[in-house]
Amino acid sequence: MRASPQRRTSFLDAPTSPRNRDAVTLVSLQKKSVTQILSATGDELAAEVEVASPLLDTGSVLLQQMPMCILVLIVCLVALQLGGFVTLSILGIPPRTGAVFMHLASFLASVTGVRCAYLLKKALSSQTLLAALCKLDQFVFDLKLEWSTASRKEFRVCVAAWILVTALYSGLQGREVWKTGLEELPWPKYVASISLAAVEAVVFMMSSALVITTSFIHSNLLLGLDRALDCYCFCVMADMDFEVAVSAWNSLQALLQCIGREFSDSFFTSQASGGLGFAVVLASGMMLAYQTAFDGSLLAQELAMALPVLFFLALNLRVFYHASSLTEKCAHIPAFVNQIPTGSSIDLDRQYLVRFISDSSPGFVVKDLRISRSMFVKLCIFTGGVLSALLGVLSRAY
Template sequence: MLELSHIVPLPGEAHSLDLRPPKKKPPTMLDMANQSQAKIMDDFKEFAASGIHSRNARQRTTAASNIFQSLRPCVLYFLAAFCVLASCAPITVSAVGLTSSVGFGFIIMSSILYTVAAISCVFFVRRALKSDDFTLALDKLHKFVVTFELEWGQVTGLEWRMYALAWVLMVAGFGAALGLEEWKISQEAWQVDLTPGVYDIATITRIVCGVLSFIAFTMCSAAVVLADYVQSHLLLGLDKSLDCWCCSVLDGDFSSAVDSWNCMQALLKAIGKEIASGFLAAQTVGAIGVIYVLASSVTFAFQSRFQLDIAAVESLSSLPLLLLFALNMRVCSHGAALTEKCRAIPAFVNQIPSQDADPIDLDRTYLVRFIADSSAGFFVKDIKLTREMFMKNFIMVGGILSGFVGVLSRFN
């Protein structure tokens, strides 16, 4: 009798009958694409020899990243817990009946959405900064831009001032909304019937909760604005790097341009992959905020019989939510513009004057085809962000608003 242990397996026959799944998950096409992009950037040495960097741009990127990286996890957890608890303070004030108005609803939503956006954006930005692929891509981006003597810092200097101004307006708007609520309570139209002793306690409670929520909002809005600026800063840098690449290909050396474009498209995809999660989180929170503002404003307009003075007072508290949406749309427009510029590059290469007498240039044809097939642009979770998608956001918001107005008009 033959023993099974001595049977030699035939060629192509499995040596074991172990049907358990492999311990290590097999790589997917996306994993292999990410590894390929990192390998392409690491192997491209044309700009690695330069020891100079774009000083202002690097200082801005480093300063922004240092703010997120310098905080220890225990400090971040403490700040996150404080912001979450402080954002619940307006909810508590409204729940116990100390105040109730549409404007205070805007304050509650601002506290909640900014807290959610701050926590998610800080988490995703810190995760991106710890990524080796992101560090490599960012270093390549700085060296690529400075090689063509373009001062990236000048490009984003105005952007930084705009974001700083937006943060000041956010904080001022939220503080004004809290002060407006106290003023409305003192007016007869918004007064709540309370005994004198209870009224004093309610006033103190509102003030304490308002101060806590204001402090939390100031920190959360700063984190959100800083995260949006980092994304905008990188997208503008990628946009200018495309201009640099177009300048490099004007000499007609289409063969070497294939190699440089291969690095460029890997650079675009690597940075886009790392900032996509934070971008998506910020866009989602901003969209929820503006939809809430539109729905609440239309509802209150019908309830108040379109009394414009009262509706205007209530709507002033929605300024932080509208500013958040505006900042997110600006970042989104930068991403869409980056994709559109990548779309236009094949046509740009086609119209470069040829140095040869023969109008048919096979190297140029190959480069154009190579650029088109690389499908470069700004991707959010494997979805390319285009201007068509950017415009659809406004169409969707307008459709929701018109439908909501139609439903309310039938009930009134």
């Protein structure tokens, strides 16, 4: 009689149910593998997070404690703002051509801020992500002081950026209000215009705070992962235990995949909104150039209203740079391990670690797309080329 086959116990084994078999994909198996590496399943995961809760940054704590009614309030104010635009158009007060950029900045910031805040609040409630952050704290334990210093510096930069962009937006909005007052509108129409400008300014201040908080959370985690790679390289060179280094790299790679997966939606949303705003500014700028007959001084004054939108583009490029730098550092680790002197001309353990790291395709991955330094350089070249061409047109027109 034939011996019965052994019972499958691995989560990688094929399921017996046809319904479950349809749900098995490479992505789902990767997620299960990462979860198992992080020793994060069910009650064990919850217990680990409860015992060693991760030290969240200021932005994450603010988002976690922020009630959902704040997001609902922003959505209601945006709806009120759109209704005000329609009402003013009916009253015969169409928006100025340059003021369209102000409306675009406010609407773009509100949509991006609300969407990213919701996605991040959802991600920060994930037990898998909290377990990954606990592991990240363990990795950077020796360099936590340096990470804390970088985190505080990043927080100060973000606060200064928010103050700068809100002051810029308020100044440009005040300029538009002053222009409206020069048109000698009837008192009811003037009050309606002022009220709409005030609502728009409040929406922009709240939404830009959410956008910059999202940028800070992304940058802070990317800096933490960067410090984790530094700590890993230091431990490999100090201990020269390549067998332990293989296991440590497996955990570190799981960290990269887990954090990239949990934050992929918010990262993609912020980057896409910045690119969309840049495209709209370019299209509107060319249309404005033809409407003003390429009057250089008038065109420059109106395009100054687009500075808040371009600010969000610069903010997204900064986060994109941190992500590409993380992938670039991962690509350099095999060469670093390969040059560690071991006293042996041919060290098979070291060579196995080099191949293991290279074959794991390390880096920061968003939506199955690895953010590389070459992508960042191409993006900067494209953005710089388009902006230089636009400035060239303006200089010739002026």
